[in-house]
Amino acid sequence: MRSDQRPQLIWDLPLRLWHWALVVCLAGSWITAEAGFDWTTTHFYFGYSALALVLFRLAWGLLGTFHSRYASFLTSPKRVLTYLRRPNGAKPSTGHNPLGGxxxxxxxxxxxxxxxxxxxxxxxxxxxxxxxTVVSGSTADWLAGWHHQLFTLIQITVVAHVLAVSWYTWGRKEGLIQAMFHGKKVLKIRSTEETVTEHRGMRALLLLALAAAVVATLVYVAPLPEYDVY
Ligand code: HEM
Ligand code: HEM
Known part of the structure; x- marks a missing residue:
């Protein structure tokens, strides 16, 4: 056990860069979706980038450092319920809290x-x-409906997310937002396993390149479109 009260590294650099890149891609997708036809190609590229980032995060949940891994932050429904009943009584979490995970x-x-x-x-x-062209017109319309509805849901979720992290940052003074920039929190690390001592940058670069290659290949091998794709 460590009882060190100095700031400890929680979020590796790849996770932090990933987070802010996702914010840029989502904002870019939104702005370009609203900006008219001239921006549709750019909308596609922001969307492809968001998809590559999603693939990267799924892999980083298995191969990243301790607090980036699912095993460290996906807890049982019982723990989430206990946390929901008494969020204010709970000790500050080192990484994500049970609900945040x-x-x-x-x-x-x-x-x-x-x-x-x-x-x-x-x-x-x-x-x-x-x-x-691989789906019927009605399926494409149905999916387009989802593309619009899901975005509304994402907007609501992001607003709730920003309100929640703001509350933890300024209401509970846990420094969450600062930690998503510099990666550190002042907390008692509960076990040596929780200490992050490396960023695994090379592994992250390889995984990101792989995720980008998967998305690029998906686009490259796609059937010829009826409309412009690029
Ligand atoms: C996370 C990524 C994405 C977000 C947040 C997003 C968001 C949106 C939004 C909000 C609209 C509605 C614009 C409006 O009518 O007011 C839209 C439309 C559209 N998006 Fe995306 N999009 C994303 C990814 C993609 C991707 C990857 C593609 C295709 C490669 C794509 C293709 C389209 C098309 C074709 C439309 C026009 C649909 C229509 O007119 O009904 N989007 N997108
Ligand atoms: C498009 C907007 C945003 C999206 C999609 C988004 C998404 C996410 C995701 C997916 C995570 C989890 C990180 C992980 O995978 O481990 C996260 C964490 C976090 N985000 Fe955001 N975020 C957005 C905007 C913001 C903004 C504007 C802020 C700051 C004001 C912020 C602050 C944080 C913080 C502090 C965490 C860590 C939470 C914790 O300690 O449990 N996010 N965000």
Whole structure:
């Protein structure tokens, strides 16, 4: 056990860069979706990037450092319920709290579904996602409906997320937002296993390249579209 009260590294650099890159991709996807036809190609590229980031995070949940791994933050429903009953009584969590862990995965899955649905839809005028022709018109319309609805759900989730982390940062003074920049929190690390001493940067780069290659290949091997894809 360590009882060190100095700031301890919690979030590895790849996870932090990933988080802020995801914010940029989501904001970019939104702005370009609203900005009109001229921006649709850019919308696709932001969407592909978001999809690659989602794939990266899924892998980083298995291969990242301690607090980035699912095993450290996906707890039993019982622990989540106990936490929900008395969130103010709970000790500050080193990484994600029991609710935050599941919420993190939910946001990633929602963004994955959003980007994946985009691959199949079209604006019925100029542009279509690369897999639009493999589904019927009615399926594409149905998925386009989801592409719009899911985004509303993502907006609500992100607002709740920002309110929650703000509350923990300024209400409970746990320094969560600062930690997503510099990676450190002042907390008692409960076991030596929880101490993060490396960033695994090379592994992260390889995984990111692999995720980007998977998305690029998906787009490259897609059937010829009826509309412009690029
Ligand atoms: C498009 C907007 C955003 C999205 C999609 C998003 C998504 C996420 C996700 C998925 C995580 C979990 C990280 C992980 O996988 O382990 C997370 C964590 C976090 N985010 Fe965001 N985020 C957004 C905006 C923000 C903003 C604006 C802030 C700061 C004001 C912020 C602060 C944080 C913090 C502090 C954590 C760590 C929470 C914890 O300690 O449990 N996020 N975010
Ligand atoms: C996380 C990533 C994405 C987000 C947040 C997102 C968001 C949105 C939003 C909000 C709209 C509605 C714009 C409006 O009508 O006001 C939209 C439309 C659209 N998106 Fe995405 N999108 C993403 C990824 C993608 C991808 C990867 C593709 C295809 C490669 C795509 C293709 C389209 C198309 C074709 C439309 C027009 C649909 C229509 O007119 O009904 N999107 N997107």
């Amino acid at each position: 599941w919420a993190s995965v939910a946001i990633v899955v929602l963004i994955g579904l959003q980007a994946s649905s985009g691959l199949f839809i079209s604006d019925d005028i100029f542009y279509a996602g690369p897999y639009n």
